[in-house]
Amino acid sequence: MSATTKVCPICKVEKSTDDYSIDKYRKDGLSARCRTCMATYWSAKRAAAKGDAPATPKAPKSTPKVAPDVESIATRDLGTDEAQAALATAADVAKRARMDAYNEQRRQARAAARLANQSV
Numbered sequence: 258m259s260a261t262t263k264v265c266p267i268c269k270v271e272k273s274t275d276d277y278s279i280d281k282y283r284k285d286g287l288s289a290r291c292r293t294c295m296a297t298y299w300s301a302k303r304a305a306a307k308g309d310a311p312a313t314p315k316a317p318k319s320t321p322k323v324a325p326d327v328e329s330i331a332t333r334d335l336g337t338d339e340a341q342a343a344l345a346t347a348a349d350v351a352k353r354a355r356m357d358a359y360n361e362q363r364r365q366a367r368a369a370a371r372l373a374n375q376s377v
């Protein structure tokens with residue numbers, strides 16, 4: 258393996274190519290940004306996406322969770338845009354599941370309130 262380095266255009270640090278994710282669609286086969294900057298980029302993007310979404314209520318306790326480790330492992334091992342896209346899809350599914358759980362909880366709460374009113 259050739260010991261090459263590449264300067265990340267974001268942090269301007271010259272890093273070993275090991276510090277860049279594989280990106281087969283790019284000329285040099287490596288991501289433009291270093292792994293650190295990619296992680297920052299994606300987390301900022303996720304945060305922005307969350308900020309744009311309409312305010313959602315706090316997820317109920319019964320929420321199915323996406324294991325936090327899955328994301329960091331996938332990013333570390335794959336580090337590709339495809340992996341990020343797959344994770345985004347998974348996050349979307351999880352979000353939908355949370356909303357379903359929330360709606361179900363509200364339904365049950367309303368039913369309980371109705372019963373309480375009737376019995377008093």
Ligand SMILES: [Zn+2]
Pocket residue numbers: 265266267268269270290291292293294295
């Ligand atoms: Zn960088």
